[in-house]
Amino acid sequence: DCIQTTFNLQDKDVYLIKQELKNLEEIKKGCNNLHPARIFLRKHNYSDIIMLNGEIEELKTKQKGALQVAETEQHDMKYTLENLNSIVREYMNLSPSETDRGVAGELSGMLGRTLHGKSTQAESSLKTVGYSSIDVVCEKIAETEKSYRNKLQWSTKQNEELSISLSRLESIKEEHDSLLATRNLVSSEEISFLREKGFNSYELLDENIQEKTRIIGERGKNKQSFHFSDRIDASTANNALVYLSQCEKVDHHCVKESAADTHEILKKYLSEYGNFLNQEISKKFNYIISIDAEGGRFQHSQDLEMRLQELSSLSRFPHVFECIDGLVKVKDWHREFLEYHRILGGKMKEYEDDKRYRDSGGTTDF
Known part of the structure; x- marks a missing residue:
């Protein structure tokens, strides 16, 4: 107001109409807050439907992101297990069997050296992929399988918790929408509030707002002229x-x-x-x-x-x-x-x- 007065910025009538419009819009806002749908939202700590919709979308995004992360981790662990099992199969194919070892103990010469070379080849295959023994590979498989089970269990639990939360919020939204769709009459609280403010109906309030808006719009179309007689x-x-x-x-x-x-x-x-x-x-x-x-x-x-x-x-x-x-x-x-x-x-x-x-x-x- 001080700035408007200092520079004499606008027509006093327009300024007063704008102030009246702001007051009417505040009355409309107060009346809307008495609507059962709004009261229902406030009982669940939501000031308006925008806030609720925002939380629903945030939960959906979080759930989608968590599922994508879980799927990526599970895919990586499955890939790791496949590689480890492939190493074990390769090792078993290159290693002499128990029967071969028994025969090797009884025989000497060329056959014994052949079986010993087969065992050495199996050990070498492990070293080429970074493992000192087959026991280390088996331990790695056991650890990965345990980690896979734990992550799968945690991911399932997290998804269930998010689904429960999402279901609760969507239930609140459905009830809110139902109250909006099925209730056309103005409540006694809204009527009392409107009468306190000098209006017999919601429609009359809305008509006043539209009229003020129309007048301001028409005044705005006419270019306002300022008169300058001195330096600003x-x-x-x-x-x-x-x-x-x-x-x-x-x-x-x-x-x-x-x-x-x-x-x-x-x-x-x-x-x-x-x-x-x-x-x-x-x-x-x-x-x-x-x-x-x-x-x-x-x-x-x-x-x-x-x-x-x-x-x-x-x-x-x-x-x-x-x-x-x-x-x-x-x-x-x-x-x-x-x-x-x-x-x-x-x-x-x-x-x-x-x-x-x-x-x-x-x-x-x-």
Whole structure:
């Protein structure tokens, strides 16, 4: 309100209508909170259906992610077990059987050396895959199988717990939706609340809100004109822009909405001030280059200098300078003055050439 008053930002009637609309919307919100569906949600610690839906989606995402992780881990452990069992099979194929070992104990010579070489080959196959003995491989298989069973059990339990929680939330949602769908009459609590606020029905309240919204919309279509008779307080305006920007980030809905509205109007106000300043500069400049009277030109030159200094000085307030599109305006006028300087230079040269021509008696040297 202080910012609106300081800069006289909007029509007082529009401002009052907006305040009335905010009050009506608060009444509507209070009435909606008395709806059995809303009361039911609050009993389960949910302020609204958006909050409940958000928790349901969060649980679904968590459950899906947990299942994907579990499936990946189980797949990896199955792959590990297959590799370990493959190592065992390879070892068994290369190892001499118990019968072979018995025969090897009784025989000597070539057959004994063959069986011993077979055993050595089996041990070598283990070392090539990083195991010192077949017992180590078997222990690894036992550990992996135990880990697989534990993870499977934990994953199943986690999924069951998430499913129970999800089922409970979806049950709350179904009951809420049922209350919304089956109950069309306004409760006695809602009627009492509305009458306390001066409304005989919910429909009458809604009509008032729509009417206020329509009036504000129609007023908004008509471009608001601001009247500028003096320099703006650029420092205060810059601080106000920063303050309103921060207010738009707060959680309080009414504060956030009011700040956004005032912020938009203030930016429009500053933009129009920038256009006003630009028009004043243009008016003074065009007058100076079109008149012949020296006295009038001097006065307007002073006015032009004052307006240009004002435009330039606003660059010290970055947020205000951005709103008035100051950088573009300064560059445009810089180009305009350079072009006019070039034109004057050309005219001066023409005058000098003409004077030399007349002084020489109308003859020209080639």
